[in-house]
Amino acid sequence: MQRQIDHELNKLRAVILSMGQAVESAVEEATEGLIERDPERLKKVREYEDRINAYHLEVDELCLKLIAQQSPLAADLRMILAIIKINADLERMGDQAMNISLNVRDYLGKDPLPEAATIASMAHTVRKMVRDAMEAFVKADLTLSEQVLLQDDVVDEAKRTTFKRLIEVMKKDGTQVEGAVDLMLVSRNLERLGDHATNIAEDVIFASTGKDIRHGGFHSGQKS
Amino acid sequence: MQRQIDHELNKLRAVILSMGQAVESAVEEATEGLIERDPERLKKVREYEDRINAYHLEVDELCLKLIAQQSPLAADLRMILAIIKINADLERMGDQAMNISLNVRDYLGKDPLPEAATIASMAHTVRKMVRDAMEAFVKADLTLSEQVLLQDDVVDEAKRTTFKRLIEVMKKDGTQVEGAVDLMLVSRNLERLGDHATNIAEDVIFASTGKDIRHGGFHSGQKS
Numbered sequence: 001m002q003r004q005i006d007h008e009l010n011k012l013r014a015v016i017l018s019m020g021q022a023v024e025s026a027v028e029e030a031t032e033g034l035i036e037r038d039p040e041r042l043k044k045v046r047e048y049e050d051r052i053n054a055y056h057l058e059v060d061e062l063c064l065k066l067i068a069q070q071s072p073l074a075a076d077l078r079m080i081l082a083i084i085k086i087n088a089d090l091e092r093m094g095d096q097a098m099n100i101s102l103n104v105r106d107y108l109g110k111d112p113l114p115e116a117a118t119i120a121s122m123a124h125t126v127r128k129m130v131r132d133a134m135e136a137f138v139k140a141d142l143t144l145s146e147q148v149l150l151q152d153d154v155v156d157e158a159k160r161t162t163f164k165r166l167i168e169v170m171k172k173d174g175t176q177v178e179g180a181v182d183l184m185l186v187s188r189n190l191e192r193l194g195d196h197a198t199n200i201a202e203d204v205i206f207a208s209t210g211k212d213i214r215h216g217g218f219h220s221g222q223k224s
Numbered sequence: 225m226q227r228q229i230d231h232e233l234n235k236l237r238a239v240i241l242s243m244g245q246a247v248e249s250a251v252e253e254a255t256e257g258l259i260e261r262d263p264e265r266l267k268k269v270r271e272y273e274d275r276i277n278a279y280h281l282e283v284d285e286l287c288l289k290l291i292a293q294q295s296p297l298a299a300d301l302r303m304i305l306a307i308i309k310i311n312a313d314l315e316r317m318g319d320q321a322m323n324i325s326l327n328v329r330d331y332l333g334k335d336p337l338p339e340a341a342t343i344a345s346m347a348h349t350v351r352k353m354v355r356d357a358m359e360a361f362v363k364a365d366l367t368l369s370e371q372v373l374l375q376d377d378v379v380d381e382a383k384r385t386t387f388k389r390l391i392e393v394m395k396k397d398g399t400q401v402e403g404a405v406d407l408m409l410v411s412r413n414l415e416r417l418g419d420h421a422t423n424i425a426e427d428v429i430f431a432s433t434g435k436d437i438r439h440g441g442f443h444s445g446q447k448s
Contacts, residue, residue, distance in 0.1 A: 057436055181387075
């Protein structure tokens with residue numbers, strides 16, 4: 001027989017999953033807007049962000065109720081605390097997608113720069129990180145979580161390379177400064193999206209094992 | 225007679241307060257490093273960040289134990305959930321201070337730019353926001369929380385102005401591009417610090433009133 005708390009936790013997981021899908025879609029619209037130079041796709045980001053913000057409040061309320069009504073212990077409590085953090089990360093990822101859509105909107109009003117292609121490839125990796133982090137959460141898949149952590153290094157390196165190239169562009173041609181700044185902001189927001197996906201992967205590891213791998217440390221938590 | 229949970233909550237509040245002070249110090253060293261052009265002050269930021277990260281893990285563990293052992297309800301539970309979020313914000317503020325110290329270190333190797341003065345004034349406001357948010361938390365002061373929200377608009381406006389000026393610098397003089405990019409990153413990190421202080425102020429309001437004022441909405445929570 002299923003425990004009442006399992007039923008509630010499954011409901012909560014389903015909401016987080018829908019929220020994660022809305023984040024993926026927001027990032028997709030924002031970055032495809034850049035690649036396809038299509039302002040219509042950018043407009044859709046706000047719709048997704050509204051949805052993400054509504055989920056954010058809903059998840060916090062569900063967690064509060066669940067703790068108050070079920071007095072969860074050990075593994076269940078760890079899962080709920082992980083969900084509270086994942087919820088906060090997903091909400092910020094929605095903000096980042098929104099920021100990207102605004103940076104891209106600014107950029108589309110200026111001369112195209114070839115560096116946009118590097119950013120498109122960076123966006124591809126970040127979107128995979130977001131998908132993988134959510135899949136790792138749903139399946140409690142530790143191997144996939146660790147892959148997300150590794151992908152983050154790729155994104156950080158891509159951002160450094162993009163910054164260097166854009167600085168060269170700006171040094172050579174003052175008329176390209178504004179477009180280059182827009183792209184720098186896009187690449188910085190993508191890097192931050194990758195950081196949040198990494199946080200989610202770390203929370204999945206914590207929820208499943210009780211191991212806190214943040215700050216390079218291994219704090220073993222309670223086992224259920 | 226004091227309840228056991230009040231004793232535990234006070235302990236938790238004291239840790240969060242020490243953590244907040246470490247964040248204030250980290251931001252102070254990072255920004256004074258810019259103003260005084262002193263790399264020695266920048267080095268201290270890492271020490272504070274290590275301390276902040278240790279507090280971060282400690283607070284999460286304390287919250288987990290408190291929920292598991294005391295089964296808190298209503299106002300107590302709301303306070304613990306607020307602390308979990310404030311903890312996450314403070315940890316990221318430590319990261320932001322660290323980012324600023326790295327950006328400033330890069331900047332100090334280049335020609336000084338007059339725009340550094342605007343950033344010094346922006347840093348002043350952000351530090352006040354951090355202090356006020358922590359004081360609002362300690363005193364459960366809603367008026368002070370609302371003042372933090374208002375100060376955030378000032379910081380956002382200062383960041384926009386700084387960006388515009390730095391873009392003009394870069395357009396006119398290619399040799400200043402790298403220093404200007406460093407300062408843009410400092411001002412962007414300061415803006416994010418202000419956002420986190422705002423989150424803390426919102427959490428103080430939530431913990432005290434049960435009102436969720438995020439995303440412009442008013443979700444009334446349980447009253448104790």
